[in-house]
Amino acid sequence: MDFDLTADEKRFRDEVRAFLAEQLPSLEERKKIGPAFFPEWWRKIREKRWVGFDWPKECGGGGGTIMEQYVLKQEMLAARAPGLGRDYTGLGWVGPAIIQFGNDEQKARYLPDILDSKSAWCTGYSEPGVGSDLAALACRAVLDGNEYVVNGQKTWTSMAHTGTGLYCMVRTDPDVPKHDGISCLLIDLSSPGIEVRPIESFAGDHFAHLYNDVFFRDVRVPAANRVGEEGEGWEIICSALERERSGIAEVNRHHEALERLFKLAAQSRIAGRPALESAVLRRRLAAFDARIEAARLNGLRSLTRQVRDENTQSDSSINKLHNCNLLVEMAETGMELLGGASPYLGDTEASLYKGRWQIGALGWPTTVIGGGTPNVQKNIIAERMLGLPKD
Amino acid sequence: MNFGFTQEQEELRSQLRRFLDERAPMGEVRRISETEEGFCRALWKEMAELGFLGLTIPEALGGSGLAWVDLVVLLEETGRSLLPSPLLSHTLASAALIQAGNEAQQQQWLPRLADGSSIGTLAFLEDSDSLAAENIKLIGQPDGAGLRLAGQKRCVMDPEAADFFVVAFRRGEGERDLRLAIVEADAPGVSAQAFPMIDATKRMGNLELDDVHISEEAILSGSASGASDFERLLDAGALAAAAEMGGAVDEALRITVEYTKQRIQFDRPIGQYQGVKHPLAEMYVDAESFKSLVYYGAWCFDNRPDELPRYASLAKAYATEAFVRTGIDSIQLHGAMGFTTAQDIQLYFKRSKWARPIFGDAETHYERIVAMRGL
Ligand SMILES: Cc1cc2nc3c(=O)[nH]c(=O)nc-3n(C[C@H](O)[C@H](O)[C@H](O)COP(=O)(O)OP(=O)(O)OC[C@H]3O[C@@H](n4cnc5c(N)ncnc54)[C@H](O)[C@@H]3O)c2cc1C
Numbered sequence: 001m002d003f004d005l006t007a008d009e010k011r012f013r014d015e016v017r018a019f020l021a022e023q024l025p026s027l028e029e030r031k032k033i034g035p036a037f038f039p040e041w042w043r044k045i046r047e048k049r050w051v052g053f054d055w056p057k058e059c060g061g062g063g064g065t066i067m068e069q070y071v072l073k074q075e076m077l078a079a080r081a082p083g084l085g086r087d088y089t090g091l092g093w094v095g096p097a098i099i100q101f102g103n104d105e106q107k108a109r110y111l112p113d114i115l116d117s118k119s120a121w122c123t124g125y126s127e128p129g130v131g132s133d134l135a136a137l138a139c140r141a142v143l144d145g146n147e148y149v150v151n152g153q154k155t156w157t158s159m160a161h162t163g164t165g166l167y168c169m170v171r172t173d174p175d176v177p178k179h180d181g182i183s184c185l186l187i188d189l190s191s192p193g194i195e196v197r198p199i200e201s202f203a204g205d206h207f208a209h210l211y212n213d214v215f216f217r218d219v220r221v222p223a224a225n226r227v228g229e230e231g232e233g234w235e236i237i238c239s240a241l242e243r244e245r246s247g248i249a250e251v252n253r254h255h256e257a258l259e260r261l262f263k264l265a266a267q268s269r270i271a272g273r274p275a276l277e278s279a280v281l282r283r284r285l286a287a288f289d290a291r292i293e294a295a296r297l298n299g300l301r302s303l304t305r306q307v308r309d310e311n312t313q314s315d316s317s318i319n320k321l322h323n324c325n326l327l328v329e330m331a332e333t334g335m336e337l338l339g340g341a342s343p344y345l346g347d348t349e350a351s352l353y354k355g356r357w358q359i360g361a362l363g364w365p366t367t368v369i370g371g372g373t374p375n376v377q378k379n380i381i382a383e384r385m386l387g388l389p390k391d
Numbered sequence: 392m393n394f395g396f397t398q399e400q401e402e403l404r405s406q407l408r409r410f411l412d413e414r415a416p417m418g419e420v421r422r423i424s425e426t427e428e429g430f431c432r433a434l435w436k437e438m439a440e441l442g443f444l445g446l447t448i449p450e451a452l453g454g455s456g457l458a459w460v461d462l463v464v465l466l467e468e469t470g471r472s473l474l475p476s477p478l479l480s481h482t483l484a485s486a487a488l489i490q491a492g493n494e495a496q497q498q499q500w501l502p503r504l505a506d507g508s509s510i511g512t513l514a515f516l517e518d519s520d521s522l523a524a525e526n527i528k529l530i531g532q533p534d535g536a537g538l539r540l541a542g543q544k545r546c547v548m549d550p551e552a553a554d555f556f557v558v559a560f561r562r563g564e565g566e567r568d569l570r571l572a573i574v575e576a577d578a579p580g581v582s583a584q585a586f587p588m589i590d591a592t593k594r595m596g597n598l599e600l601d602d603v604h605i606s607e608e609a610i611l612s613g614s615a616s617g618a619s620d621f622e623r624l625l626d627a628g629a630l631a632a633a634a635e636m637g638g639a640v641d642e643a644l645r646i647t648v649e650y651t652k653q654r655i656q657f658d659r660p661i662g663q664y665q666g667v668k669h670p671l672a673e674m675y676v677d678a679e680s681f682k683s684l685v686y687y688g689a690w691c692f693d694n695r696p697d698e699l700p701r702y703a704s705l706a707k708a709y710a711t712e713a714f715v716r717t718g719i720d721s722i723q724l725h726g727a728m729g730f731t732t733a734q735d736i737q738l739y740f741k742r743s744k745w746a747r748p749i750f751g752d753a754e755t756h757y758e759r760i761v762a763m764r765g766l
Contacts, residue, residue, distance in 0.1 A: 001460050001690050005392050067392055262764065276766055279758070286757035290684065290709045293702075297394070297683035304395040318676050375665070381675055382668035386648045389663040 042117040051085040090114035093240035101228035124168035141170035160212040182233030193219035249299025295322040317377035331360030407468040439507030453505035459692040470638030475592040477549035484511025491611040514544035514556040544598040550583035569617035590745035626703035628750035633710040643739035677713035708756035718743030
């Protein structure tokens with residue numbers, strides 16, 4: 001156990017810091033430059049090979065270690081730099097799926113665009129009839145010559161209206177057990193026969209048009225766009241879910257929220273008395289602190305397990321449960337502290353911190369429901385780590 | 392950076408587990424806890440011989456000179472097995488001497504602690520509800536070439552087993568700074584009493600100091616200030632207790648999981664029902680989480696002492712909440728069987744009652760975390 005960076009890690013951290021100090025414009029400057037800032041920034045960090053830093057070098061990545069990747073992300077977050085590349089989904093799991101399961105032609109065709117922030121992949125898992133029980137998915141693909149013909153619907157597809165491609169799970173064989181009949185297709189979102197319709201979430205302006213229904217009517221997809229073998233889709237899904245572990249020790253947003261909560265508490269009153277005189281509130285805030293720190297340290301333990309190739313099967317589930325609880329409870333505590341003005345939306349007297357608490361109190365389902373609900377995470381932990389029978 | 396135990400630490404853990412499984416299985420734990428002394432001297436001696444009692448004591452003084460992270464492994468394993476022993480007291484008396492003893496004091500006591508021939512414990516608190524230094528009122532009155540102590544210490548662990556007490560006091564009226572001194576159990580005027588406990592595997596009680604004379608040589612010279620030694624030892628106590636709690640929660644969870652796998656109701660193992668498996672998953676999350684805090688806190692003890700207070704508090708607060716909840720839930724998931732003395736799970740439930748207040752309950756530590764922000 002050693003929480004000090006090794007000499008190599010320190011050298012790398014210093015390199016990142018020096019780069020950020022020199023190359024990252026301040027927030028005001030960024031505002032002045034406008035949207036043109038992003039492509040320029042992504043080009044620069046791409047040159048450093050920090051986009052796809054954890055991908056193997058032969059695939060165009062940086063070949064960074066797990067700990068270096070952690071150091072890089074921490075430094076970027078601390079400097080409030082934008083994310084490492086535009087194609088979050090491509091970098092996070094579509095690229096890695098292609099690296100692991102794809103052929104050379106697919107690698108050459110898709111990976112450079114992901115790294116160069118040219119593509120924007122979306123995830124096509126969920127369907128109207130299929131959420132938690134993902135393996136029951138029904139969207140049908142039938143081989144016709146050297147093309148698949150896709151019919152059916154995906155739902156909740158984040159960013160499908162602005163995305164370039166859909167990483168899509170389809171049923172290619174309805175006659176085998178449900179996990180065995182799934183295949184993975186990479187579908188160009190401009191293909192004829194695709195219709196994207198917005199889903200309106202109740203969370204209002206801040207979440208306006210992010211999610212979509214995607215309809216497929218006789219959409220023709222080259223068979224060459226199938227990643228892996230027919231029937232290998234479930235394996236690809238499992239390996240993609242595993243990848244959620246990479247950001248596991250990042251609790252920066254919780255730290256910031258807790259600092260904001262303490263500030264808000266210092267300005268608020270509960271039942272007419274200064275809020276920070278309330279023992280109940282003090283205890284609640286400190287308990288957030290304990291859980292955030294535990295989540296961070298759990299994450300660091302997981303990174304070490306990843307380095308050592310040890311069992312990490314429930315690490316992201318544990319992390320997710322903490323994230324869900326913290327998000328909901330901290331947002332609700334913020335709302336309580338805002339008191340009578342908390343139901344107002346937007347730029348009003350209550351919108352200390354620009355209505356952030358209201359946003360949090362409305363927007364939590366993005367984290368809590370998206371990507372697997374708490375009940376599903378608890379099942380994973382109980383079954384995989386405690387060996388309890390499947391329900 | 393790495394946040395995992397080393398190969399050697401894993402080996403220490405397996406060695407301990409084998410030893411405790413063999414020498415202190417649950418039947419033996421129950422038997423020992425019902426004896427007059429409440430621990431087994433032969434077993435204690437064996438632990439000393441295997442080097443378990445000197446982990447953090449310098450090699451030159453009979454120990455192994457290891458770190459607190461190693462000690463955590465020991466405490467987790469004795470916590471897991473509920474071993475009735477003065478180990479926690481011993482750990483903290485050793486820490487007091489390592490940290491605040493001068494050379495002569497260390498020479499006198501540490502080899503005896505390492506080889507198990509002396510047992511020490513802390514005698515700090517006078518108010519069972521407060522760990523605050525300002526509530527230490529015991530005053531050392533000038534008495535010939537030394538001092539005289541008259542008063543009472545409460546919540547003293549293993550009071551009857553101890554051969555010496557590390558007593559916190561003030562050097563004079565109005566003195567702000569605290570001092571620590573070694574008071575031997577057989578000195579005139581010293582008497583100790585253990586009270587009946589919910590958790591029979593633990594002993595705790597009062598120390599009475601009836602005009603006890605102590606020499607200057609018995610006063611630990613301390614680091615910069617006695618109050619900071621006092622505080623650091625309380626932090627060490629919170630951390631050590633939380634480490635024991637980690638082992639105990641893991642085992643309570645394991646026992647309960649096993650029970651729910653084999654207990655059949657409505658034609659299924661009850662562990663298949665989400666009303667059963669979800670609380671178990673939550674216990675697992677909490678156990679892993681507070682253990683992470685304990686491990687980091689233990690690393691801070693040796694490497695980042697300025698972060699120790701915060702992480703000792705975070706760890707003990709979270710551990711306390713988690714253990715209390717685990718205790719209740721694990722009994723409930725055993726059904727009526729959980730209410731019987733026949734089941735071992737009740738021993739873990741009772742341990743959670745001991746663990747709650749020791750070195751500060753959740754409320755105390757959460758409050759301290761907020762106060763550390765100057766609020
Ligand atoms: C903001 C947001 C963005 C999303 N983005 C995408 C995306 O880009 N691509 C994509 O494919 N999907 C996306 N999703 C969909 C998401 O993955 C699913 O919503 C999620 O997996 C849950 O499925 P469901 O909504 O159908 O809920 P259901 O599965 O219908 O669950 C409803 C309730 O039942 C509970 N439940 C279900 N099964 C069990 C069980 N076995 N035991 C106990 N309780 C159970 C759940 O916990 C939940 O509380 C997004 C969702 C949200 C909210």
